[in-house]
Amino acid sequence: MSKVAIVTGGTRGIGAAISAALKNAGYSVAANYAGNDEAAQKFKAETGIPVYK
Template sequence: MSKIALVTGGSRGIGAAISVALKNAGYTVAANYAGNDEAAAKFTAETGIKTYKWSVADYQACVDGIARVEADLGPVDVLVNNAGITRDAMFHRMTPEQWGEVINTN
């Protein structure tokens, strides 16, 4: 049985490349994403890697999301915390909400 890898932000960009590399290395991969359902569906269709939607900034969503992954695939052996966001503003010009989003996600 292959090891299970969970990649946050795993359906696009660098995260997608990590997910595919892990799959090619023999892992069963779960790719987390936060919002782009169309991109996630395309990623799954192209790679065969299952995607799971939740915000990594939300603790309970993480608990529930990991439970779904483990119910589907088994216990997670490898976690790649790849998810990240940016709010293009200098620190002193960020709103408290922007700052919170960046800190909670990254």
């Protein structure tokens, strides 16, 4: 069974660090964000983690 994590507020600050740590630990990660589209797209480009608003 695969490990999946959804991180709310996962594209900036502590949430971004948690998202990256979970990905490095082997989880399939999806990050949710509320408003900063530019920061979310930058996070996606840098980490490869999909983002959802």
